[in-house]
Amino acid sequence: MTSTPNISVFIATSLDGFIARPDGxxxxxxxSDYQIDGEDFGYQSFMNSVDMIIMGRNTYETVLGFGGxxxxxxxxxxxxxxxxxxxxSALAHEVEATQLPPAELVAQLAERGVRQVYLDGGRTIQGFLAAGLVHELTITRIPxxxxxxxPLFGATGxxxxxxxTETRAFPNGFVQSRYTVKTT
Known part of the structure; x- marks a missing residue:
């Protein structure tokens, strides 16, 4: 029997709940006021636990636009x-596209043995939340x-x-909270 992957969100928002400007x-x-030498706010530790990333197209294209x-x-x-x-082509061995709805995609990942998923992208996160597939959210509020x-969140129905589960405050004003999604 295959087990369902744990799906986690690790994201920053403005204090008023936006993950990006209207143009993305x-x-x-x-x-520069936000930088703390040697501090990554738990990002690398989180990424070390991840064996699959699911990302929305807009977020993917934003990351590609960073260059480097x-x-x-x-x-x-x-x-x-x-x-x-x-x-x-340089990413073709790591990155693939899919049109599967969230529940089908998670079932496919379970069959592939995926254990820990990092979920990123506003609409993607909203869709997985609405489908009841997100297990944990780590949200860092930026001052x-x-x-x-x-917005990070939208209608869920x-x-x-x-x-x-935890809140940490950082000297630069970041406030990071972690939540698990309660199951009924």
């Missing part, structure tokens, strides 16, 4: 897209109000009860 820009995350070295080298990645997606942008 995340330039506000890289402000691919930040997810060595991790398998599925990009959710309803349209044809161009994957650079900035954007006023508008792409039902309440999603969470259990708070």
């Amino acid at each position: 820009s995340i330039d506000w995350l890289t402000h 070295e691919w930040p997810y080298r060595g991790k398998r990645m599925l990009i959710l897209s309803s349209r044809q997606l161009a994957i650079p 900035v109000l954007l006023g508008e942008g792409i 039902h309440d999603i009860a969470l259990h708070h």
Whole structure:
């Protein structure tokens, strides 16, 4: 019997709940006031636990636009897209596209032996939450109000009860909270 992968979100939001500006820009995350020497806010430890990344097309294209070295080298990645997606040949051995709905995709990943999934991208996260497939959320609130942008959360069609497991405050004003999704 195959076990369902654990699906986790690890994401930053503005204090008013946006993950990006309306145009998808995340330039506000890289402000020099936010840097703490030697501090990655738990990101590397989280990434070390992940054996698969599921990302929405818009988020994937944003990351590709950063240029430089691919930040997810060595991790398998599925990009959710309803349209044809161009994957650079240098990433073809790690990145693939899919149009599967969340429940079918998770079942396929279970059959492939995937244990820990990092889920990224606003609409992707919203869809997996609505389908009841997210197990854990780590949300780092950044001390900035954007006023508008792409929200982390949207309509789910039902309440999603969470259990708070931890909150950490950092000297730069970041507040990181971790929640597990309560199962009924």
